Amino acid sequence: MKPRDMVIQEEDATRITQILTRFLGDSGAGEALLIDRGGQLLAMDGVSRTLDTVSISALAAAAFSSTAAMAQLLGETEFTMLFHEGAKWSIHVSTVDKEAILLAVFDERTTVGMVRVFAKEASRAVGAVLGEARARPRPAGEFAAPLNAAESGPAWTPPY
Amino acid sequence: MSVINYAKKIIDFKIVYYGPGLAGKTANLQHIHRCLPHDNKGNMISLATGDDRTLYFDFLPVSALTVRGFETRFQLYTVPGQVQYNMTRRLVLRGVDGLVFVADSQFERLRENVESLRNLEANLREYECTLDEIPYVLQYNKRDLPNVAPVEYLEFVLNHRAKRVPFFEASAIEGKGVFDTLNTVSRMALASEFGGAREARNEAS
Numbered sequence: 001m002k003p004r005d006m007v008i009q010e011e012d013a014t015r016i017t018q019i020l021t022r023f024l025g026d027s028g029a030g031e032a033l034l035i036d037r038g039g040q041l042l043a044m045d046g047v048s049r050t051l052d053t054v055s056i057s058a059l060a061a062a063a064f065s066s067t068a069a070m071a072q073l074l075g076e077t078e079f080t081m082l083f084h085e086g087a088k089w090s091i092h093v094s095t096v097d098k099e100a101i102l103l104a105v106f107d108e109r110t111t112v113g114m115v116r117v118f119a120k121e122a123s124r125a126v127g128a129v130l131g132e133a134r135a136r137p138r139p140a141g142e143f144a145a146p147l148n149a150a151e152s153g154p155a156w157t158p159p160y
Numbered sequence: 161m162s163v164i165n166y167a168k169k170i171i172d173f174k175i176v177y178y179g180p181g182l183a184g185k186t187a188n189l190q191h192i193h194r195c196l197p198h199d200n201k202g203n204m205i206s207l208a209t210g211d212d213r214t215l216y217f218d219f220l221p222v223s224a225l226t227v228r229g230f231e232t233r234f235q236l237y238t239v240p241g242q243v244q245y246n247m248t249r250r251l252v253l254r255g256v257d258g259l260v261f262v263a264d265s266q267f268e269r270l271r272e273n274v275e276s277l278r279n280l281e282a283n284l285r286e287y288e289c290t291l292d293e294i295p296y297v298l299q300y301n302k303r304d305l306p307n308v309a310p311v312e313y314l315e316f317v318l319n320h321r322a323k324r325v326p327f328f329e330a331s332a333i334e335g336k337g338v339f340d341t342l343n344t345v346s347r348m349a350l351a352s353e354f355g356g357a358r359e360a361r362n363e364a365s
Contacts, residue, residue: 038255
């Protein structure tokens with residue numbers, strides 16, 4: 001299946017943040033990351049712990065894709081949830097839709113069961129927002145004109 | 161699949177370095193990681209075997225200039241070149257916005273290059289994509305070695321398509337050609353977002 005382009009407008013971002021904030025409040029998780037299955041971080045919410053969210057997104061998408069491939073070898077469509085338990089922090093990753101996953105980071109103040117229950121609810125709500133965003137035509141605006149010469153130069157210049 | 165975020169004013173792209181095993185894909189990312197200032201790069205992650213062969217992928221996020229108010233960011237991935245890891249290669253290709261095919265220029269690796277390019281086309285078909293739809297460049301690596309094929313010959317074998325793509329001679333281990341390759345594929349990916357290029361390509365596919 002061909003992945004579709006993703007344009008997140010400001011109102012989409014606001015709605016997604018509200019859903020993630022509510023999910024964190026209900027579940028007791030510390031951070032929530034909405035990630036596309038190609039590994040890109042779409043949105044996040046949570047306490048301001050310093051996390052390398054870009055790397056976590058890439059690795060979580062890869063891990064989730066791997067488990068989906070394993071599921072297919074067993075005749076399943078995919079495993080809808082992935083759970084990694086650490087000494088202090090744990091990670092719960094679950095399906096949002098065919099193109100996105102939801103990752104939650106949590107500690108001993110809550111349980112995987114709580115996170116799982118509310119992740120399902122949040123995933124449905126976030127999936128609806130993403131579906132609307134994907135169905136919308138791409139906005140022209142800043143993207144209407146081709147790049148000019150100044151914008152087409154090298155992004156990184158020698159000496160390297 | 162680029163991600164345009166109006167709330168944060170960021171465009172994210174995924175660039176994948178593809179090619180046969182030991183062609184120098186990881187060496188490209190290592191050189192980029194060594195050279196870029198801290199402000200323009202994140203952590204490099206390598207999921208490798210005990211003997212430093214790529215098992216899953218290498219990953220390096222880099223940022224570039226701001227274009228029309230949007231910060232441009234590129235997530236660079238490599239795939240494992242070894243034949244048996246095809247499932248992994250296919251997974252890494254998901255959502256790709258730009259491709260670098262890193263070929264090993266040595267005469268004795270020509271067959272592996274051709275097989276890897278065919279494998280890339282087959283894996284793209286799984287995502288209903290073709291090479292003609294994705295910004296794509298070729299890098300003829302290991303030009304520092306004595307037993308390399310002439311560039312004209314590599315061009316005939318690997319770039320003999322209806323739509324020829326830019327190519328670069330490189331010695332990734334010495335850093336030669338690495339940034340020329342990256343600059344070109346990243347600009348091609350960026351340009352594909354502007355002036356209706358993306359819509360035209362989507363309609364054609």
